[in-house]
Amino acid sequence: MQNKEKERWSNFVHALATKKSVTIQPTERQSVWKWNKSTLWYYPAKKKKYGIPLFLVYSLINQPFVLDLQKGRSLIESLVTNGFDVYLLDFGIPAYEDRYDSLDDYIGLIGKGIRKALRHSNSPEISIIGFCLGGTLAAIYASIAKEPIRNLILSVTPVDFFQPTNYPTLTKLLRQDEIDFSPILRSLGLIPADFVEAGMRLITSPFYYSPYLSLLAKADSPKYVESWKAFNTWSKGHIPISGRVVEELIKMVKDNSLIKGELLVQNQKVDLAAVTANLLVVASELDALVPYRQVEPIMNKVSSHDKRFVLHPGGHALSLVSSNGTLPDYLKDWLPCRSTPLTKEDVT
Numbered sequence: 001m002q003n004k005e006k007e008r009w010s011n012f013v014h015a016l017a018t019k020k021s022v023t024i025q026p027t028e029r030q031s032v033w034k035w036n037k038s039t040l041w042y043y044p045a046k047k048k049k050y051g052i053p054l055f056l057v058y059s060l061i062n063q064p065f066v067l068d069l070q071k072g073r074s075l076i077e078s079l080v081t082n083g084f085d086v087y088l089l090d091f092g093i094p095a096y097e098d099r100y101d102s103l104d105d106y107i108g109l110i111g112k113g114i115r116k117a118l119r120h121s122n123s124p125e126i127s128i129i130g131f132c133l134g135g136t137l138a139a140i141y142a143s144i145a146k147e148p149i150r151n152l153i154l155s156v157t158p159v160d161f162f163q164p165t166n167y168p169t170l171t172k173l174l175r176q177d178e179i180d181f182s183p184i185l186r187s188l189g190l191i192p193a194d195f196v197e198a199g200m201r202l203i204t205s206p207f208y209y210s211p212y213l214s215l216l217a218k219a220d221s222p223k224y225v226e227s228w229k230a231f232n233t234w235s236k237g238h239i240p241i242s243g244r245v246v247e248e249l250i251k252m253v254k255d256n257s258l259i260k261g262e263l264l265v266q267n268q269k270v271d272l273a274a275v276t277a278n279l280l281v282v283a284s285e286l287d288a289l290v291p292y293r294q295v296e297p298i299m300n301k302v303s304s305h306d307k308r309f310v311l312h313p314g315g316h317a318l319s320l321v322s323s324n325g326t327l328p329d330y331l332k333d334w335l336p337c338r339s340t341p342l343t344k345e346d347v348t
Contacts, residue, residue: 033116037092049083051340053121056088057134081325087117099189101242110141127151152277161253163293185243196238272301279307
C-alpha cells in the first residue's frame with residue numbers, strides 16, 4: 001500500500017511539473033481546402049458504410065484537437081472506424097491582422113467549408129456536428145443555410161442565455177450595463193490567449209480545480225496520467241480571439257437575441273424555426289460552463305419533426321471524446337440510421 005501511495009504521489013507531481021506538452025498524433029487526414037488561417041480537414045472512413053458525411057464545427061477559444069486527442073480516445077477515430085467520412089473545419093489561430101473578424105466571417109467560413117465538403121464528397125446532403133460555441137455557430141448557420149442539411153447535432157451548445165448560469169453576478173452586471181468591456185476589447189483588437197484562459201478560469205471557478213483532484217485520485221494509473229496530460233494540453237491551449245467577436249457574443253448574451261429570433265447575421269434575421277434537419281441535442285448534467293438549461297430550449301424553437309434531447313451525467317467535455325473505437329452512446333443509436341446506410345448490415 002505504501003509503494004502504491006508513493007507511486008501515486010510521484011506520478012501526480014511529475015504530471016504537474018512536466019512542462020512539455022504531449023504530442024498529439026491525429027487520425028489519418030488530408031487538407032482539402034484552405035481559407036486564410038482556416039483548414040478543412042478530411043478524414044476518410046476506414047471502410048465507408050454511410051452515404052452522408054459529417055461536418056464538425058468546434059469552438060473559437062480552443063483548438064479542435066480534443067476531438068482527436070489520442071489513439072483509442074478520439075471521437076474522430078471512432079467515427080471513421082465506424083464507417084463515416086468526416087470533415088473538420090479548423091478555424092486556425094487568429095493573429096493581430098484578424099482582429100476585425102466578426103460572427104459574419106465565421107458563419108461565412110462554415111458555409112464555404114460545407115459547400116467544399118459537399119463537392120468533395122459528391123454527397124447530396126451533409127450532417128453537421130457542433131460543439132459548445134461551435135454548436136451555436138452551427139445552429140445559426142443551419143437557420144440561414146441554403147445547403148441541404150440532413151442532420152444537425154448540437155453538443156453542449158448554449159442558445160438561451162437568460163437561463164440560470166453558474167456565474168449569475170457577471171451576467172446580471174452585463175445586462176444592467178454596470179460593466180462594459182467594449183473599450184478594452186476595441187483597444188486590444190485581438191484578445192490574447194492568456195486573457196481567454198483567465199476568463200474561462202473566472203467563469204468555471206471553483207470547478208477549474210476539479211481535474212487536479214481527479215488526477216490525484218487516479219495518479220497510480222500510468223495510463224490515466226498519460227490521458228490526463230493529453231487532455232490538459234488541450235484544456236490549457238486557449239487561443240486568441242477577435243475582440244469584435246467577443247463584443248458580438250456579449251451582446252448576444254445581454255439581449256438573448258438568438259433564442260428570441262432577433263439576431264442579425266449577414267443581413268439576415270436568424271430564426272431557429274427555419275431549422276428542419278433531424279436534430280439531436282446533447283447536454284451534460286454537471287456542466288459548469290454551459291448548464292443544460294441553456295441548451296434544451298432550442299427543442300421548442302426548431303421546426304424539425306425528428307428531434308431528440310439527451311442529458312448525460314458528467315461535465316462539459318463528456319461528449320468530446322470517445323474510447324476504443326466505439327461511437328458515443330448519444331450517437332450510436334441515433335446517427336447511423338439517419339445517414340443513408342450503404343447496406344442493410346450497416347444499420348445498427
